[in-house]
Amino acid sequence: MRFALDIDRSLTGRAWRWRGPEPCGSGGNLVDDLLRARGCTHDSLERERAPTIRSFLPDPSIFQDMDRAAERLAAAVIDRESVTIFGDYDVDGATSAALLVRLLRELGLDAGVYIPDRLMEGYGPSGEALVALARSGASLVVTVDCGAQAFAALEAARAVGLDVIVVDHHKCAASLPPALALVNPNRLDEADEAAGHGHLAAVGVAFLLGAALVRTLRARGWFAARPEPRLLDLLDLVALGTVADVAPIRGLNRAFVAQGLKTMARRGNIGLNALLSASRLERAPQCSDLGFALGPRINAGGRVGRSDLGVRLLTTTDLDEAAMLAAELDHLNQERRAIEATVQEEAEALLAELGERSVAVIAGDLWHPGVIGIVAGRLKEKITRPAIVIAIDEDGIGKGSGRSITGVDLGAAILAAKDHGLLMAGGGHAMAAGLTVRREHVTALAEFLEERLREDVARAATARALLIDLLVAPAGLTPALIQSMEQAGPFGNGWPAPRVALGPVRVVRADIVGTSHVRAIVAGEDGRSLKAMAFRQAETELGQMLLSSRPGTRFWLAGRAKIDDWGPRPAAELHIEDLAIA
Numbered sequence: 001m002r003f004a005l006d007i008d009r010s011l012t013g014r015a016w017r018w019r020g021p022e023p024c025g026s027g028g029n030l031v032d033d034l035l036r037a038r039g040c041t042h043d044s045l046e047r048e049r050a051p052t053i054r055s056f057l058p059d060p061s062i063f064q065d066m067d068r069a070a071e072r073l074a075a076a077v078i079d080r081e082s083v084t085i086f087g088d089y090d091v092d093g094a095t096s097a098a099l100l101v102r103l104l105r106e107l108g109l110d111a112g113v114y115i116p117d118r119l120m121e122g123y124g125p126s127g128e129a130l131v132a133l134a135r136s137g138a139s140l141v142v143t144v145d146c147g148a149q150a151f152a153a154l155e156a157a158r159a160v161g162l163d164v165i166v167v168d169h170h171k172c173a174a175s176l177p178p179a180l181a182l183v184n185p186n187r188l189d190e191a192d193e194a195a196g197h198g199h200l201a202a203v204g205v206a207f208l209l210g211a212a213l214v215r216t217l218r219a220r221g222w223f224a225a226r227p228e229p230r231l232l233d234l235l236d237l238v239a240l241g242t243v244a245d246v247a248p249i250r251g252l253n254r255a256f257v258a259q260g261l262k263t264m265a266r267r268g269n270i271g272l273n274a275l276l277s278a279s280r281l282e283r284a285p286q287c288s289d290l291g292f293a294l295g296p297r298i299n300a301g302g303r304v305g306r307s308d309l310g311v312r313l314l315t316t317t318d319l320d321e322a323a324m325l326a327a328e329l330d331h332l333n334q335e336r337r338a339i340e341a342t343v344q345e346e347a348e349a350l351l352a353e354l355g356e357r358s359v360a361v362i363a364g365d366l367w368h369p370g371v372i373g374i375v376a377g378r379l380k381e382k383i384t385r386p387a388i389v390i391a392i393d394e395d396g397i398g399k400g401s402g403r404s405i406t407g408v409d410l411g412a413a414i415l416a417a418k419d420h421g422l423l424m425a426g427g428g429h430a431m432a433a434g435l436t437v438r439r440e441h442v443t444a445l446a447e448f449l450e451e452r453l454r455e456d457v458a459r460a461a462t463a464r465a466l467l468i469d470l471l472v473a474p475a476g477l478t479p480a481l482i483q484s485m486e487q488a489g490p491f492g493n494g495w496p497a498p499r500v501a502l503g504p505v506r507v508v509r510a511d512i513v514g515t516s517h518v519r520a521i522v523a524g525e526d527g528r529s530l531k532a533m534a535f536r537q538a539e540t541e542l543g544q545m546l547l548s549s550r551p552g553t554r555f556w557l558a559g560r561a562k563i564d565d566w567g568p569r570p571a572a573e574l575h576i577e578d579l580a581i582a
Contacts, residue, residue, distance in 0.1 A: 002018065004016040012466075012541075014578060016578075030481075031484065034485065035049065048254075049487075053235070056255040062194045066209065070213045070216045071216060073142070081140055086147075089118050092202045093144060094115070099206050099207060102234060103210045113311050114129065125157075140165070143167065144167045144168070145168060145169070147177070148186075169184060170184070171411045186429070196251075197251070201241050207235075237314060239259075239264065242257055246493045257490045271313035271325065274319075275297060276294070304371075313325040359450055362390065363392055388435075401434050414434075415427060422437065422448055423441070468499050469498040470498065471500075477502060477561055482562065499559065503555060503582055505557060507546055507553070508521040510547045517536065518534040520534070520576075522555075530574065533576065559577040
């Protein structure tokens with residue numbers, strides 16, 4: 001990759017490079033150029049232009065234990081057994097559980113749901129909970145988004161004769177817990193084709209199990225006298241869980257999200273419709289809405305409220321209950337923001353004392369464990385290095401959540417720390433992980449991660465360039481151009497939204513909006529001007545550069561182009577990520 005616009009060091013210290021071999025659109029077909037810049041080959045362009053489930057969905061049988069899981073679940077449907085779906089308390093867990101509950105309901109089986117309390121029970125299935133479910137009459141439990149490391153819990157379940165199917169996507173160890181079936185593309189014994197789907201969120205794996213279940217029941221003649229459920233109607237849940245869990249939006253996930261957004265726009269899920277209304281989203285939902293509007297509200301139940309609120313909302317068939325639950329989750333999300341702001345402030349103060357570390361491990365007493373993942377994500381974005389935030393309770397036990405950067409596998413490192421005896425529990429995937437650690441082991445954990453990940457972080461930092469897709473002048477940045485770029489979506493983690501270089505421009509005026517955002521009106525040499533926003537940048541060097549720009553100083557700006565539809569007619573604006581002197 002060559003330097004874009006000859007910028008080898010921007011204001012934020014990054015080189016600018018073209019994401020593709022040259023600026024997108026220079027060859028005449030903007031959408032195809034954007035797709036190629038994201039790794040599409042000529043032969044895959046047609047499939048990627050309109051990603052469909054049919055063109056990306058694999059045969060579920062390629063996954064270890066999938067057929068065994070489908071056969072056992074089909075038997076439970078036919079025999080009307082007592083089945084419980086045991087989910088995690090985050091969005092991926094809630095959507096996975098809701099998907100299976102809704103599917104089983106259509107198949108004539110009213111399954112129960114168990115979501116552990118985040119504060120009282122922690123992550124994943126416990127032996128106590130599984131034994132209690134067995135004693136209450138459950139003959140089959142399906143864990144979703146958890147269970148891959150639940151050795152003791154599944155031993156306890158086996159001891160009382162309870163069948164457990166694990167549906168997960170987190171990193172697996174070489175040995176597996178004693179489940180009846182463990183469906184997880186990240187099993188170490190998966191063949192290459194199945195392992196190639198290791199980027200799926202748990203809700204995507206649950207959808208594949210649903211497809212395998214319907215196929216098994218079809219083979220048994222179950223639908224001879226009853227309608228077959230429409231699996232595609234559940235794609236709104238798959239899209240929500242996939243985006244909210246920050247799973248890479250590529251391959252099958254991209255098809256899930258593209259088609260799931262269409263399903264969601266039809267508003268067939270009563271609970272999701274109520275949540276869209278509570279989020280003040282009246283237009284068709286976009287990919288970013290799933291991560292920034294819907295996901296945080298579903299998460300709020302598990303973080304600061306009751307863990308089962310999200311599943312209840314996503315499975316209800318009652319309009320009044322849906323409106324009540326959506327309103328409660330919206331309120332809890334506001335409460336979560338206030339708690340998060342306090343923990344964020346304290347964590348940043350400790351971060352300033354930490355000095356330069358490859359992995360920032362920050363621990364605080366009596367922090368609310370429901371917000372540490374969000375705070376870890378914000379710290380990671382600030383320092384562009386992995387960050388782990390640990391909330392230590394009054395007994396000296398810390399619950400931690402980590403977020404990583406591209407090229408640094410945090411989940412594998414946490415499993416290694418667990419194997420070294422530094423953690424009471426831990427697991428995750430490349431970009432995110434959770435852990436339980438004693439206070440006296442926090443320093444040793446930080447040193448272990450520093451040693452293990454230092455070189456990976458250094459390599460990632462060396463490769464940290466700002467990738468630019470296309471170059472435009474202010475007159476060329478129009479709503480029509482932005483709509484054309486959207487045709488290469490949906491965009492998200494692993495399939496980045498186009499980044500535009502704008503300029504050269506001069507700042508006509510700039511001011512602070514709210515407490516920390518910078519708004520600037522910039523004009524180009526073509527005589528056209530437009531609005532640009534630098535969010536949370538008022539106190540940074542970038543923000544100050546815009547606010548104190550001298551007349552005549554010319555800049556290149558880089559960022560995401562958005563459509564501002566608040567005014568009488570839509571207008572293009574730029575959300576600034578970086579700048580350089582022209």
